[in-house]
Structure formats: C-alpha cells, structure tokens
Amino acid sequence: MALLVPPASLTVLAPAYIGPGAGFALGGSFLFALAGIGLAAVALLAWPVRVVVRMIRARRRPGRAKARRVVTLGLDGLDPILARKWMDAGQMPNLARLKAEGGFRPLGTTWPAMSPVGWSTFATGVDPSGHNIFDFLNRDMVTHLPILSSTRLKTHSTRRHLGPVPLPGGDHPFELLRRSKPFWTTCGEQGVASSVLRIPITFPPDRFAGRQLSAMCVPDLRGTQGTFTHFSAPGEDPAGRTTGGDRRTLEAAGPDTWRGELPGPDRSHGSGVQTVAVTVKVDASARRAEFELDGNRFTLGEHEYSEWIPLCFCEGRRRAYGICKVRVTRFEAPFAFYVSPVNIDPLHPAFPISQPAHFSLALARLHGRFATLGLAEDTWALNERVIDEQAFLDQAWANHAERERQLFHALDHQPDGVISVVFDATDRIQHMFFRYLEPDHPANAGKDTERHKDAIAQLYTRADDLVGRVLAKLGPRDVLLVVSDHGFKSFRRGVNLNAWFRRNGYLYLKSDPVFGPLPQIPVGTRYEATDVDWTRTRAYTNGLAGFYLNIAGRERNGCVPPEEALALKREIIDQLRGLPDPAGGGEAVTELWAGEDIYPGPYRENGPDVIVGYKPGYRTDWDAAVGAVTDLIVSDNTRSWSGDHCMDPRQVPGVLFSNRSFAATRPDLRDIAPSVLDLLGLPVPRHMTGRSIFAPEPEQAP
Incomplete structure (x- = not known):
C-alpha cells in the first residue's frame, strides 16, 4: 500500500543518517568487505553445527510437517472481483488453475483496510489491537500532529565506537512499533529456514534466525518517506517545496549546459542540507542529455531512466551513501529532469x-543495487504531474523486476522452510490508474484517458504470469499461498471530518470566537493542526482510519472528561452514520465502529476511538489525512491517485489462492500466520487469534 499523505509531513529526523547508526557508511567498503569475509568464515565453520541444531529442533516439532516448503506470494491490493472477472475472461490462467486445483476465496481484511495494518496481521496472526498498527499515521498526544505509526527514531543509541568509527552491533537508531511475534520468528526458534522479502512494517528489521529485507517505512537518505527533486532551467516551473518533493531551478554553466545541487541529508549541526553537484549538457535537437552527477557520467534520451546512480554525501570524515535514478521530463525549453528520492x-x-x-x-552483490525506500514507487511525483503515467509505470515495473530477481534466487537456493514476499506494483498501479476504469472519474479532467486504459488489466495479467513462474519452481511437497491484504475501489470523493466536526461544534480553530456563530472558512483556505484550539476541541481526525476524542488525561490538552467519552462517541457515531453527500446524491459513510466493540487486544487504546467505514467511492480527503481543516466536508478527488481501499472493510476483501485445497470458507488475514506454521508442523503460539485454513472448521452451534 502506498503512502496516502504528503511524505514531507512524515519526516523522520535526517541526522540519523550521519549521526548514530551511520558507522557502516563511515567505515565504507573496507569495513563491509572485512565484515563480509569474517561472516563468511564464521558461517563456513558454523555450518555443521547449524545442521545438527536444525535436525534436533526438527525432531522436537510436535506435529509432522505437511509441506516441505511454504511460499507466500503477496500481491498487495489484488482485488477478488477484478481477479474473478479476468479469470473468467481467460486472461489469468495460472490463478484459475490454483482456483481449480486448490482453492480461491475472498480474504477478510483488517479494520481498517490498509497495508500497514493488514500485513502486520498477516505476519502476527492477530488484529490491530494485538500488534499496535492501526494506520499509516498516529497522533502525537502532546502536539496532536500526525506521526508515523510504525517506526520512531530513538532518542539515544548504545552503538559502540572504535575512535570516530561506529561499530556494528548495539541498538538500531530506529524502533519498530509493531508488537506481537511474527510467524518467521517462530520458524527461527524452531530451526526452520525463512526468507522474508519486503513484507511491509519490517523496519527496522526483526531480529530472528532467518533472512529479511525491510520494506514499508524504510526512509530515504533525507529522512523522509520519499522526497523527489525536479530540476528545470529558468522558465515556467517555480522553485520551492511541492507536495512530496522539491522543485529547483538550474543555473547556466555554459552553452546548453546547466548546473544544480541535489539535496541530501541535513548537516549534523542544523546548518542546512548536504548536496552533491549535478551538471547536464543538453542537445535538444538530438533529444540527448549528458549528465555528471557526483562524479558519475551517463547519457539519457527521451523516456528512459538512468541506472541506479551511487552518491556520497560528505561532511568532514562522515559519509552518507545513497542511490537515485534520473529521467529527463522535458527537452524543449525550459529543459527539466526528475531525480527520484535518494534511497x-x-x-x-x-x-x-x-x-x-x-x-x-549480499543481495546487491548478487543482483545489483535495488530500491530500498519503503514506498519506492513515486506516487506523489505523478500526483504533482512532475512525471507522467509512462514514467510511473516504468519505475514501478523496474522495482518489480528487482524483487522478482530476489524471489527467484530464494526459490532456487532455499529448498525448505518458508519464503515470504510482497510485490507492491499491484497496489501502486491500481492507486494511480483506477480512473481509467471510469470515464467520468473526477480525476480524469485534463488528463489522458486512452493511452493507459488497459494498465490495470495488464497489471493483473502480469501478476498471473508471475504466479505461473513461481508454480514452475515448486515441488510436489511445496505449498503456495497467494495473498492480498485488501481489494480496491474507486476513490472519487474525499471527506474532511475535521470540517464536519467544526461545523457541528466538536472542533474549534484558535481564531474562532468563544460565543456566537463561527465564521465560514474561505474557499480554498486550509488550517493546520497547529491552528486548532485544542482546549475546546472534543473530536478530531488525522490518518485514514477514523477519528479520536480529545480526552482529558490522555491528550495533553484534552477537554473531554473520561466519564463522558463513551456517550460522546455514541453521539457522533449516530450523527455520522449515513453522512449525506450533497453533490454526490448518496451517503458517504455506511458504518462506524467504536474501538471497544471491535478491538479486544492490549493495544486498543493506541488506535482510533472510532473506525469510519466509508462507502466505496469515498475516503478521507487529502487535507484531513494530515489533520487539516478546510471549508468543504465532501469534495472531488482530482489527483491521479484515483483508486483506494481505506473505506468500509467489508467492501474491500483481499484474495487467497492456494495450490492445496483448504477447509476455511471465510478466511481472513489472521489465518495466514497459523496456516504457515501448521503446514510446517510447528506449534501455533497461543497469542495468535487466527486459525489454520487447512484445519477442519468447527461445527456451528444450532
């Protein structure tokens, strides 16, 4: 699932890249090479011991393994209705084969239906109140500002130093806020091999006896969730910040030659950002541009990306290493080019x-450098029309190809245990191209509606082809589970609950009078969370899941007495259920759920007080997602991001396919982790609330 709010609002402190934890970069290639030689030697010497330990642990397993190897293939956002449509049309023969030979069911998603929540449930076998991830965002209890829900920067580090060089070991500078135990940790404890590739909410990586490559919430080198840079010669493109990136004006450096500075991490003492130089000589008639970026020379034509370009941001003896890709976006004057977030x-x-x-x-040595950013497909660059649809597709499929190489290497070299991977293209492309399925979608205004009208159909066909190639790698005792965390619907209209709260007396701005009617917010005006009067505000929203009450003793400026919270919650739920859309002619909200009614786990208090189930076609709008207040309660979504799933979870189930028949008739995401352990003959931890899909279903009481 891609990021749904401006990455700049989710900034993780950039000094982490050149402060605590930067020692690997400071040591450079020599330190890594030395560590690699040492680790290889240790691994070779320890191999007989590992074999014996695995044999002993295997003998201790309480159940006999039902599979030699389990492969979970995550296709983020694959929708059961669209999958069935194209299976019936003969365009997805491999998934149709799985349906016929094993099984296919819609897969119940989480409350709320979004990737960080769903994949955390996939991993742990518990609902959000058991693993503590409820949204992309949470609220800061002191400032009420949105913060990342899954990762935070630690305030101290126990990393050891050799002189000025930080050594490997000690604490990771970031903390993973997902709780509970994922199934791969249980596998490691039982001596079962596991390769976990790009499963969301695995940063920082879990410490367990297995291999894992982190995914969602890995920041870029600037400490954000993805900040692009767009350079242009003097002309029509204004310089400055834009949602999700920077726009920078190039300086003339000779005939048809331009120069700029690519920003990187902050300097360690707060004196601006580090940069590297970029120079480009343009031959507009030949549609060619010769670049030099941080000493790397390369030439680009039209409609092509560079390879990954290695960068080094230097500050004294400290080094921060990154990679980026470059694409020319305009050869005619004023010349312009795009630089991806620095991974x-x-x-x-x-x-x-x-x-x-x-x-x-090891992966980079085997297959070449690859995208490491948690949200590697640059949705905001397309939203802001910095890149076009073809550039976005090229980027998404290049990232997809990198992950395929990693997956098939694991399939070729790991004969047993579990291999678990998630592919993001199925989610990102649906987000950005869903408007092509609806000619009257508000996001189509002023944009192409023909060239990429088959992008989603082609996406499903390519996903099916991947399934076929994975099946070809499996043996008779291997089990394949194809899983998506949610489905997809159109996102036509956005709802700003903060605007509704203000209009109905639950939220106040600092500029609002204490007595009398509130002034109308001017059209196009946006007030941030810092403009809200928290001493009078009783309810507010940020993120995409629901809303919070401003409870005294919980939030710093809480004004709702705890004993009144339940009644207030029920009052708001009753008013919001069936919220009408004056322009759309229907209802925007179908149902709402109080947290205590759906969350039984120990982390319930960290989630929204109420989950909002939007009708398909509606979602939290872009402003309310970051806690802002505007004049309109419901408005058109005109961005390229035109499909979504952050709505009534009952309307956006995921998919479950298997090459082995299963008993569950109504499986949900909580069932995947215990199913994997069951197949491998491992004990299912008592904390998991799901059950194996291969176990007979309990008889229903009469």
Whole structure:
C-alpha cells in the first residue's frame, strides 16, 4: 500500500543518517568487505553445527510437517472481483488453475483496510489491537500532529565506537512499533529456514534466525518517506517545496549546459542540507542529455531512466551513501529532469535495512543495487504531474523486476522452510490508474484517458504470469499461498471530518470566537493542526482510519472528561452514520465502529476511538489525512491517485489462492500466520487469534 499523505509531513529526523547508526557508511567498503569475509568464515565453520541444531529442533516439532516448503506470494491490493472477472475472461490462467486445483476465496481484511495494518496481521496472526498498527499515521498526544505509526527514531543509541568509527552491533537508531511475534520468528526458534522479502512494517528489521529485507517505512537518505527533486532551467516551473518533493531551478554553466545541487541529508549541526553537484549538457535537437552527477557520467534520451546512480554525501570524515535514478521530463525549453528520492544504498547502508545486516549487501552483490525506500514507487511525483503515467509505470515495473530477481534466487537456493514476499506494483498501479476504469472519474479532467486504459488489466495479467513462474519452481511437497491484504475501489470523493466536526461544534480553530456563530472558512483556505484550539476541541481526525476524542488525561490538552467519552462517541457515531453527500446524491459513510466493540487486544487504546467505514467511492480527503481543516466536508478527488481501499472493510476483501485445497470458507488475514506454521508442523503460539485454513472448521452451534 502506498503512502496516502504528503511524505514531507512524515519526516523522520535526517541526522540519523550521519549521526548514530551511520558507522557502516563511515567505515565504507573496507569495513563491509572485512565484515563480509569474517561472516563468511564464521558461517563456513558454523555450518555443521547449524545442521545438527536444525535436525534436533526438527525432531522436537510436535506435529509432522505437511509441506516441505511454504511460499507466500503477496500481491498487495489484488482485488477478488477484478481477479474473478479476468479469470473468467481467460486472461489469468495460472490463478484459475490454483482456483481449480486448490482453492480461491475472498480474504477478510483488517479494520481498517490498509497495508500497514493488514500485513502486520498477516505476519502476527492477530488484529490491530494485538500488534499496535492501526494506520499509516498516529497522533502525537502532546502536539496532536500526525506521526508515523510504525517506526520512531530513538532518542539515544548504545552503538559502540572504535575512535570516530561506529561499530556494528548495539541498538538500531530506529524502533519498530509493531508488537506481537511474527510467524518467521517462530520458524527461527524452531530451526526452520525463512526468507522474508519486503513484507511491509519490517523496519527496522526483526531480529530472528532467518533472512529479511525491510520494506514499508524504510526512509530515504533525507529522512523522509520519499522526497523527489525536479530540476528545470529558468522558465515556467517555480522553485520551492511541492507536495512530496522539491522543485529547483538550474543555473547556466555554459552553452546548453546547466548546473544544480541535489539535496541530501541535513548537516549534523542544523546548518542546512548536504548536496552533491549535478551538471547536464543538453542537445535538444538530438533529444540527448549528458549528465555528471557526483562524479558519475551517463547519457539519457527521451523516456528512459538512468541506472541506479551511487552518491556520497560528505561532511568532514562522515559519509552518507545513497542511490537515485534520473529521467529527463522535458527537452524543449525550459529543459527539466526528475531525480527520484535518494534511497539508502544497499551496499553501504547507514544502518541495517536487513536481517542479518549484511543480507542487503549480499543481495546487491548478487543482483545489483535495488530500491530500498519503503514506498519506492513515486506516487506523489505523478500526483504533482512532475512525471507522467509512462514514467510511473516504468519505475514501478523496474522495482518489480528487482524483487522478482530476489524471489527467484530464494526459490532456487532455499529448498525448505518458508519464503515470504510482497510485490507492491499491484497496489501502486491500481492507486494511480483506477480512473481509467471510469470515464467520468473526477480525476480524469485534463488528463489522458486512452493511452493507459488497459494498465490495470495488464497489471493483473502480469501478476498471473508471475504466479505461473513461481508454480514452475515448486515441488510436489511445496505449498503456495497467494495473498492480498485488501481489494480496491474507486476513490472519487474525499471527506474532511475535521470540517464536519467544526461545523457541528466538536472542533474549534484558535481564531474562532468563544460565543456566537463561527465564521465560514474561505474557499480554498486550509488550517493546520497547529491552528486548532485544542482546549475546546472534543473530536478530531488525522490518518485514514477514523477519528479520536480529545480526552482529558490522555491528550495533553484534552477537554473531554473520561466519564463522558463513551456517550460522546455514541453521539457522533449516530450523527455520522449515513453522512449525506450533497453533490454526490448518496451517503458517504455506511458504518462506524467504536474501538471497544471491535478491538479486544492490549493495544486498543493506541488506535482510533472510532473506525469510519466509508462507502466505496469515498475516503478521507487529502487535507484531513494530515489533520487539516478546510471549508468543504465532501469534495472531488482530482489527483491521479484515483483508486483506494481505506473505506468500509467489508467492501474491500483481499484474495487467497492456494495450490492445496483448504477447509476455511471465510478466511481472513489472521489465518495466514497459523496456516504457515501448521503446514510446517510447528506449534501455533497461543497469542495468535487466527486459525489454520487447512484445519477442519468447527461445527456451528444450532
């Protein structure tokens, strides 16, 4: 699932890249090479011991394994209705084969239906109140500002130093906020091999006896969830911040030659950002541009990306290593080009992005550098029309190809245990191209509606082809589970609950009078969370899941007495259920759920007080997602991001396919983790609330 709010609002402190945890980069290639030689020697010497330990642990398994190897193939966002449509049309023969030979069911998603929540449930076998991930965002109890829900920067580090060089080991500078135990940790404890590739909410990586490459919430080298840079010669493109990126004006450096500075991480003492130089000589008639970026020379034509370009941001003796890709967006005047977010270099990570720490290095040595950013497909660059649809597709499929190489290497070299991977293209492309399925979608205004009208159909066909190639790698005792965390619907209209709260007396701005009617917010005006009067505000929203009450003793400026919270919650639920859309002619909200009614786990208090189930076609709008207040309660969504799933979870189930028949008639995401353990003959931990899909279903009481 892609990021649904401006990445700049989710900034993780960039000094992490050149402060605590940057020692791997500072040590450079020599330190990694030395560590690699040492680890290889240790691995060779320890191999007989590992074999014996695995044999002993295997004998201790309480059940006999039903499979030699379990492969979970995650296709984020694959929708059961669309999958069935194209299976019936003969365009997805491999999934149709799985349906016939094993089984296919819609897969119940989480409350709310979004990727960080769903994949955390997939991993742990518990609902959000058991693993503590309820949304992309949470709220800061002191400032009420949105913060990342899954990862935070630690305030201290126990990393050891050799002189100025931080050594491997010690605490990771970031903390993973997902709780509970994922199934791969249980596998490691039982001596079962596991390769976990790009499962969301695995940053920082889990410490367990297996291999893992982190995914969602791995930041870029600037400490954000993805900030692109767009350079242009002086002309029509204004310089400055834009949602999701920077726009920078190039300086003339000679005939048809331009120069700029690509920003990287902040300087360690807060004196601006580090940069590297980029120079480009343009031959507009030949549609060619010769670049030099941080000493790397390459030439680009029309409609092509560079390879991954290695970068080094230097500050004294400190080094921060990154990689980026470049694409020319305009040859005619004013010349312009796009630079992707600067990813952490997997060959020189500033801190571990894999388990063990050298795993990312090994993958890069085997297959070449690859995208490490948690949300690697640049949806905001397309939303802001910095790149076009073809550029986005090229980027998404290039990332997809990198992950395919990693998956098939694991399939070729790991004969048993579990291999678990998630592919993101199925989610990102549906988000950005769903408007092509609806000629009257508000996002189509002023945009192409023909060239890529088959992009989603082609996406499903390519996903099916991947399934076929994975099946060809499996043996008779291997089990394949194809899983998606949610489905997809159109996102035509956005709802700003903060606007509704203000209009109905639950939220106040600092500028609002204490007595009398509230002034109308001017059209197009946006007030941030910092403009809200929290001493009078009783309800508010940020993120995409639901809303919160401003409870005294919980939030710093809470004004709702705890004993009144339940009644207030029920009052708002009753008013919001069936919220009408004056322009759309229907209802925007179908149902709402109080947290205590759906969350039984220990982390319930960390989630929204109420989950909002939007009618398909509706979702939290872009402003309310970051806690802002505007004049309109419901408005058109005109961005390229035109499909979504953050709505009534009952309307957006995922998919479950298997090459082995299963008993469950109504499986949900909680069932996948216990199913994997059951297949491998491992004990299912008592904390898991799901049950194996292969176990007979309990008889229903009469």
